[in-house]
Amino acid sequence: METAAELLAAVSLAEPDHAAALAYYPDDKRAAGLALMAFAAEMRSVPLRVSEPMLGAIRLQWWREALDEVFGEGRVRAHPLVSALAVTLREAAHLNPPMLMMIDGTETFFSHADVTGAKAALDVAAVHDGGLAGGLVALLDPTAELEGWHKAGAAYGALRALVRAEPGGRTDIETPTARIARAPHAEQLRRELLAAFNAAWTAITPADQAVAPVAAALKSARTLGQGRRPGMLARRLMQFGTIARGK
Numbered sequence: 001m002e003t004a005a006e007l008l009a010a011v012s013l014a015e016p017d018h019a020a021a022l023a024y025y026p027d028d029k030r031a032a033g034l035a036l037m038a039f040a041a042e043m044r045s046v047p048l049r050v051s052e053p054m055l056g057a058i059r060l061q062w063w064r065e066a067l068d069e070v071f072g073e074g075r076v077r078a079h080p081l082v083s084a085l086a087v088t089l090r091e092a093a094h095l096n097p098p099m100l101m102m103i104d105g106t107e108t109f110f111s112h113a114d115v116t117g118a119k120a121a122l123d124v125a126a127v128h129d130g131g132l133a134g135g136l137v138a139l140l141d142p143t144a145e146l147e148g149w150h151k152a153g154a155a156y157g158a159l160r161a162l163v164r165a166e167p168g169g170r171t172d173i174e175t176p177t178a179r180i181a182r183a184p185h186a187e188q189l190r191r192e193l194l195a196a197f198n199a200a201w202t203a204i205t206p207a208d209q210a211v212a213p214v215a216a217a218l219k220s221a222r223t224l225g226q227g228r229r230p231g232m233l234a235r236r237l238m239q240f241g242t243i244a245r246g247k
Contacts, residue, residue, distance in 0.1 A: 004031065007038045007084060014041035017156075018132065020235055021217040024243050025140070032088040032139055033213075038081055039099060040132040043106045053110035060103050067103075071096045094142055095135055102131040118192035121158040126150060129157020133214055141210045148203035149211075152218050155197035159224040162190055194225030206246030216242040 012019040015037050025033050043063075050056040069076040069086070071093050076086045089095055105127030133153025134146040197218075207215040216239035223230045223238070230238060
């Protein structure tokens with residue numbers, strides 16, 4: 001099985017805000033949170049690893065069957081991430097549906113429709129970023145209402161894709177969310193996405209202490225909405241404040 005350090009290194013590249021917020025997860029939920037983040041990163045990368053939609057569909061079906069094993073009672077296939085998921089999530093069967101939704105949603109990335117507005121951008125980002133936010137909240141508090149978290153995660157993800165692709169930032173052209181970066185009228189789109197995030201943020205905050213680590217990760221959207229990428233120190237201070245105040 002991949003070590004926690006190897007998973008964390010991969011997640012830190014794919015999901016830096018969520019990875020940084022892991023420090024605030026309860027000890028008994030941290031490994032499961034890391035595995036769920038790694039799963040989202042894996043789903044995000046699927047369209048990049050296949051040369052045609054049929055091969056992508058085969059890979060996604062492989063993951064559907066792998067999740068059946070993860071949440072089943074028998075042995076799981078020999079795959080590092082599948083093993084990590086089985087060890088950390090087998091008793092959390094309520095996470096199976098949102099993870100399956102992430103798999104199903106990934107199939108939409110095998111088409112290459114352009115993003116032409118905020119709604120389309122949010123729809124694209126909802127698959128992985130919205131799904132991950134909702135899944136992490138469900139992990140930390142199985143009784144939580146997830147709709148607002150899905151919306152906040154989608155807006156965060158869309159803003160992240162838009163800002164990372166700007167001059168001076170790490171290009172996001174190799175990821176499925178590249179279509180957000182190519183959208184016309186980027187400045188107007190950023191304002192609309194920030195408004196969508198602020199509306200969702202109002203609905204989910206102040207966050208209960210149990211789910212505050214997810215809010216801490218998403219808070220970067222406020223900086224992204226201003227066209228800036230938070231540095232490591234700024235991210236840590238922002239997350240610490242969110243943990244302390246719940247918003």
